[in-house]
Every structure is written in C-alpha cells, then in structure tokens.
Amino acid sequence: MHKQNIETLRDEALRLITLEINVLKKMIGESGVLTEEKSGEKQTFDRASAVKHIEVLAGEQNKLNELEMVLAVVGTMKAGKSTTINAIVGTEVLPNRNRPMTALPTLIRHTPGQIEPVLKFDNDQPIHILMDTLRNSLKKPENSSAIKELARNSDMKEIITLIEKGEKFQTRYKGADEIFLFLRNLNDLVRLSSELKIDFPFTAYDEIHELPVIEVEFAHLRETAQAKGRLTLLDTPGSNESGQPHLKKMLREQLSKASAVLAILDYGQLKSDAEEEVRKELSNVASVTEGRLYVLVNRFDQKDRNGDTEEVVKTCVADSLMEGRIPVGNVYPVSAKWAYLANYARHELYINKKLPNPAQHPWVADFGTAAFGPLWKSKIGDVIAVKETADALWKESLFDAPLEKVIRTAHARAAVYAVESSAAKLVDMAEKMQNLLNTRATALGKSAHELERQIKDLKQDIDRVESIEAEAKLNADTKLKELTKGTEQVFVGVKTHIAESLKKYFKEGKQLEKQAIDSKKAAENKQEKTKSSGFAEIFASLIGTLDKRLSSINADIDFNPNDPVMKFEKRNDAEKLINKIQKSISGIFENAESVMKTGMTEILAAFQADFKTGVVTETDKILREMKEHLGKDGFVMELPIPSTVKLALGFSGADMMEDIVNERQKPVTRSRRKSGVWGTVCGWIGTDDWGWEDYQTTEQFYEIDIRKIQDAANRSVDQAVDGLAEAVGVYIKKPLNAGINNFFAGFKESVEQIRGDLMQGIRDQEKSKVEQHELILKLSALKKNVPDILTDSRELKKDVEQYGAVAA
C-alpha cells in the first residue's frame, strides 16, 4: 500500500475545490438551470445558495492554502510556560509573573511584520454582558459584605471599581504592558464571577476563533525559512486555574484539536513530591494528544555537575513518568530561560541594532549573566560579541530541535484537519450537484403525475424518519436518566463505605489514644518513684509545682472511649492516623470511580448498540425503499449513508468521571499531597473542616474530631452528586443530542432538497419544447465531470481519514 503524502492530499483537495467551484459557477451562469429561492421549498441549489456554496468552498481553499497551525502550550505550575512562549516569540508578550494569569486560553499568532505585539479582542460582547450582570450583582445589598471582603485584595478591588464605573474592555491593546493589564483584568473577572457565583460565558470562548489573539512577529520564524502556514500558539490555563467542567472540557477539546501540543515541565519537579501530580497531568494531556505531544523538560540549565545527561532525562520522562505513552524522541530537555534571553537579544539587535539600557530593562542583565558570566557589563556593548553569544546561547538552550520538530508535526496535522474538513464538504457538494443535475434531467422525461407521486412519497419518507428521530431522542433521555440514577446510587454507597471506614479508624485511634495515656501514666509513676535520688532532691520544690500542672492536664486527657474527639500527644501519631483515614477515603472514592466508569461505559455502549440496531437499521430500510421507488422512475440518487460514527462521543464516560470525582474529592486528597505542612492545609480548607486545633500549653497535643471528618467527607459526596447533573449535561447529554441531530439532519435535508428539485422538475415541464431541449443539453454538459469529481472526493475523504488514523 502506497502511503500518500499529506501535501498531495492537500493538492488534490485544492484541485477538487476548483473543479466544484467551476461547475457551480457554470450552473449559475447557464440560464434556466438554477432558479431563484422559493419560500417554503428547499431545492438542492438555488441561485442564492449556490453562491453561498461557492463561498464555503473558497473558504476551504483559504484554509488549505493558509494552514492554521495551532500549537497548544500546556505547563504545570511554574514550569516555565510563559517563558517558553516568550522564547518562541522572541519578546515578552506574556508576563512572567508568579501568579496564574491565564483564565481563558489566549492565542499568540505569528504575524510577519508586526513588531509590537497587538492584542485583538473582537469577541468582546459576551464579556460585556457578563460585566453588566456583575454590576447588578454588586449593587445587591446581600452581597455587600462578601464584596467588602473581596475588595481587601487589591486586584479584586480594581476590577470591582472597573465594573462599578461601567468601563468596558477595548478590542485592541498595544504593547506588552497593555496586554498584561488586559489579561490580568480578564483573569480577575473570571475569579470575581466565580466568587459571586455568576457563570462565566465559557461557551462563548470555546472555539479557537473566539479567543483573544495577540498578533506579533515571532523572532524565531523570521530567521528560519517558514513552512506554508500560519503558526499560532495557544496558551492554555493550567489545570490549577481551571475549575469548572466547562473550562476543563473546553481545554480537552482544544488540546485534541490542536495541531501539536507542547507540554512544559520543570526538571526540578522530576524528583520532587510534585512528580506524581505532574505525571497525572501529563497523562491527562497525553490521552487526547496521541502522537502530537512533545515534552520540554525545562530548567535543564539548572542541573548540577553530577546531574543527569540528556539521554537519562529523556528516558526517565518517556518511560518512567509517561509509562511509554510518548516516544523518547519526543522529550527534549531545554532551557526556556536561555532560549528566551537569547531570542530576546537577537530580536532587539534585529530591531534596534543594539541592546537596550540594562538599568531600565532588567532582562538585559539576565541575558548578560547567562551569556557572558559575572563580568558581562564590560562586554554587553559589543554588538558583534552579543550577537555571537546570543546565537551560542540559543544553541545551548537546546530549543532548536524540538521547535523544528514540533512545527513540522503541527504543519502536517494542520494539513490533515484542513483536508478532512474540505473532503467532507467536497463529497457533500458533489453529491448535491449530482442529485440536482440527475433529478432535473430525469424529471424532464417524466409526466407531471409521476413527479407528483414521487413528491408525495418523499414527504411520507420524511415523516417516517421524523418519528424514528423522536423515538431515538426519547430513548436517549431514558438512558441518561438511568445513568444519573445509577451514579447517584454509587454515591450513596460511597457514603456508607466512608462511614464504616471511619468507624474502624476511630476504633484504632481510640486504642492508640488509650495506649498513649496508659504509657504516660506509667512514666509519671516511674518519675515519682525516682524523685528522691541524686540532684532531683535539689529541685524537689520545683517538681512539685510541675506535678500539679501535669495532673491537671492528665485529667483532661483521661481516656473516654465515647468521646468523638481523639487526642494525641505526638504529632506523628496524629498524622499517621489522618494519613490512613485519607488513604482509605481516597480508596473508596477511587473504587467508586471505577464502578461508575464501568457503569457509564456500559450504558453508553448499550445506547450505541440500541441506536445501531434500532435507529440505523430502520433508517437504512427507509433509505433503501426510497432509492427503490425513485429508481423505478429512473432517478438515481446519492443519499448520505447514515453512519454511527457521527454519534461517537467526544469523551468517554471515564473522562467525565475523572472530572467529577477529582474535583469533588479535592478537600480530602489535598492534604495527603502536602502531608507534613498542616498549617497550609488548614489554611486551605478551613480549620473547622478537619478539626485541627493545636493547644499550646506546656505540652502540645493534637486532637482529631471524627465527626468533622465524617461531615467533610459527606459534604464532598453531596457536592459530587450536585455536580453530577451538570457534568452529565456537559459531557453526555449535549454531545449525544448533537450526534442524534446530526444523524438525522443531513438525511432529512437531502430528502427535502430532492423533493424541491422534483417540484422544479414540474415547473420545467411548463416550458416550451425548445427550451426543454436546451435545458437537457445544458444539464448533461454540466453533469459530465460530476461523477468523477464525486468519486475522487470520496476517495480523498477515505485517504485523509486513513492518514489521520495512522498519524494519530
């Protein structure tokens, strides 16, 4: 089997588009072939819709010529995502601040000639509507105390003032500083709306073209020969910043659509506590980006002399961290900082022929130190040396190889998307042209009576299909209800499990508590016995006072098996028990998760199977009958063959479960990650949730309130149940309904259009014999190339599907 080059597939798509546009133009040009639009009647093409179809094809042509390569950049917290983006761009477009900045994905588009970055925010309406809503909400008296609290944060105060003043976002921002302010305000807006429990309009920003875009010339691409296409970086919010299912789903969709994905992780994180977290995130990304994922291991410059070699790092990430999910060759240790500084310097040299004053531009000092060492000041004025060293530093940053490879992948992938999209349209259009030309030519040879009978039959076919559709939707609804119910039951089970588990650990804890008290008492007795010996006598009086206090505490920690509060003297003991409890609760959640995953997958599979045996077969039958009654009269039709593929959900049930459970579980699991830093944990989740209180007397001791743990766990479960409906809606209901609609829409539309063509056929017969004869000649001339175009388009569609499947 010869494998096609994607460039050839693209050329073929372009060829077919030109051919189809030619046929459509001829159809418009020949009088009598296409008619004006008739209300209440759909023809395959009328004069107006043919023009629109030409526009659609021309759009596809553009997309094929100007490939949009979307390179998504994802990064764990502080891994250097912004630095990496700045390094590719060669100037500071994104602020390198130590705070999450991206609430919405942002695009950075390579725009030759655009030296100063410009942010374009044309899709501003949804934000302004949100701001109006927020303004109203801010006015409400019941929110006043919450707002006062929020306004203690200076950023929040600023955005609140902005909203109260009724200020609007602009559609253009010039330069890095303005862009920074825009992004910060946008970010604060997302936070504020979440604090005020007002939905942020994420769905208005879930398509790439709806996002704000920064246009700037990428320094790196200016120098290298550029591939045909337009490179756009997609700066994604880190997972820490994205809470809502909408945002998460949107992110996954964008990642799965991205031409290539660049994941940034920190070399330092590889061997730290964060490793597990990084692993989880990366494996999430990898699950939707198979074959297009590249990992940059950043801060490779910071390894010490005995650090790992490049090879070791590559193998470690590919095999251990990613468990073989990406090839070793897709992992690149780099230094984003060096790359950024080097490219920034080269950019400045290109624009201004020298570096700016280090006093005003601190990055110059960073560059100097990285490039020349501590004595950089003496050399920074030497333009030739700076250029050479910048080049050397860029090389040393190891950025070249991954960048080239990732852009190549992005290019190929972008081409696949463009061809896939064109091929689908090409087939659809060719089928339509074939239908119209055939129907009209055949209709001229039929009696009006025959045509009317066909028209009536087709109406009945449509009615039958509609009743099947209604039934399918009802069935989907029922299945969804089953799904929700089943999941709720699992959560009830989770509650019971947690209660049982806690009972067990409570018992264990109480035992520990008892042991501790017993041994303490024993120790005290011992102490009393040795009281008179040696130096102790000298301190006898002092010990006497101490004893009094000790005994008063002892009264406090006297063992009470029924007290829900467990007291521990040693911090270690308390931590151990808490860890155990957390592990157990996590286990219960994980277990429940897997049960739900299985259940969900089963229900969905059952629905798919039902759909296939029921709906698809029924529709197929109607289709066959239709073809038959049309065929009897000599009408040869191309009808879209309904396929179940269209029904496939973008997300498996498992994906969704992960979202619900992980998120709701957070209050429980977080403390495990940060075990040992209790203060932070309590700060995060609120002391009362966990019942942690330190009593500072002469001794410290620790108590765990089992009731509070139980409450917290149950609250988590309740939250999960609350979120369930929403998640089912976002992940399952919406795509399922869309799939069903899709399945029927194409089919119904085609049949309606054939009916319209037949009605036009009746009108054709009212023309004179001479006109009819001319029309036949015109139709058959137009028809000549259409079967070949249809064949080639269908083959192209198959090719690119296969190509995409192989590439993925």
Next chain:
Amino acid sequence: MSDLAPITSDSKIYQVLISSLPNKFIVDFANGIDVGRDHLRVQRQRTGMGARLYDGFTGQGARRQAEINASLIDGVEGSLIWLGELTESLALSNYAIVQVNERLSVITQNVTTLAHYSADTRHQVEKLSIHFNQRCDQLNQQIYRIDFEQRAERQLEQVFNKWAAGRLNTFSLAGRCYAAMEELRWGVFGDYCRIHNNHIRQGFLGDLANRAISQLANDASMEPGDRSEMSSWLARPTGRTLLADATDALAYLGDGSNPEVQPFVFSITQLPEQTPLSVPKICNADRLARALVSELFSV
C-alpha cells in the same frame, strides 16, 4: 545517436507498438498532404518520431532519402505516389484506411478546384482515391464476416499477453495501459468497437477496462482500489532494458490529445509539468484505466 535513427519494422519500439505506430503514421502522413498550403505540415514533421518513422519507411539509404526529399519538395504529387506505395506494403487497420480515405476525398475536391495542379496530379489523386474506396468497401464487407468478433477478441488477448509478458515495461505504469489501448484502438479491436452499437461496444469496453485494471494493479503490486500519487503512475521506470525511444513514441502517439478533452492521455504522453485540472493528484488502477477507456474509445 540512437534516438535519431530511422525506425523500421525491425526496431524494438516498432515491435512493441506494432499496430498503433504505422497506422498513426500513415494517417498523419495523409493529413499532412495539404494541397492548399502545399506540404508545410510534412516539412514540420521532419523532426522527432514522425520523421524517424518516415525515414524508416522510406528506406535508410541516403540515396533513396535524397530522391524522396526531392520529390517532396516538388510538391504534393510525390507525397501521393509515396502514400500509394506505402499503403500497398502495410497491413492497415480499418480505422487508418477510413481516415486516409476521408483525407483523400478532401484532397480530390481541392485539386479539382485549385487551378495550379497539373492533370498528372489530378490523375494521381483519382487513382489513389479509387484504390482506397475499394479497400474501404472490402473492409466494410469484412465487418460482416463472422470471424470479425473473434479477431477483435484475439487482438485483445494478444495485446494483454504482450503486456503481461513485460513487453510494455519500458513505459510508465500509466504509459503501459495507454500503449495497450492505443494498440487496440488502431487495430481490429478498435474497428470492432467503432462499428457496433452502444450495447455491444459497452460489453467489449467493459472487458477491456477490467483487464486493464487487473494488469495495471498487478504491475503496480497494488489492489485495483489502492490509491497512489499520480506522479507514481506517470513516472518512467528505470533500468537497462528500457527503450530509449519509449517516451518519444508515446509523445508521438498522443501528440493530438487535447488537455481539456483527453486530460489523461495528454498527461501520460506529453508529460506536462502541471497535469490538467481534471486529472486527479492521487489515483488508483480502476480510475486510471476507466478514464483512458472513455478518453480513447468514446465516440
């Protein structure tokens, strides 16, 4: 200078294209006799494959060459004499004879209306016309002979045996298919298809398409539906046993192809840098063979 040597019936390329080369040559030659503008077109063909065939048919000897040249420069009359000689010695197909005959009737009309032609020339044309008319009549009768169908089938068989035996391997994949079809078109198979009605013709052409698809796929080591870039179908093979004349010969056979009407033939024979818009960039054996059948055999 092998590519300038005359092509005779002993030449390898002649053996490969045994039906199409001589028949096309005769038709071209007859069409080249332009009584209105004298022999301009004959002169133009003094280079390339046509010229070499011409040299081959007229005999390699320089003596004869000079003689013929002289008579050609003399004008139409020499060409007519030579056409007569040539058609005696070659087994022409019905297709060629009919075309030469058509041309002769045009020439006959012209020489009688144009004053500057001598009585000798008129006599020469008349003689040739009668001769060709007779041959046409004979052929017309042959058509009704019962072995006509068998002969057509036998040619189909022969051509495909030749292809299967690797005798066409000197051409590109698409070129082999084209060469085979040209052989058939100029031969008795083509005669048979042209004479019969749509229904019978479709049967024969369907058979032709199926055999071509299967042989093409076989040569390409692919399934008939497997797609490959058009350039790979058009690429000339490499190797020592290839005939130097192969590309020229196909270019000659397809020199009259119109990129609009016969885009595949045009692409295969003229090897343009850009193939016409209606030729796909990716193609399979099925599509290629069918396109050639419809371009070469559609009436």
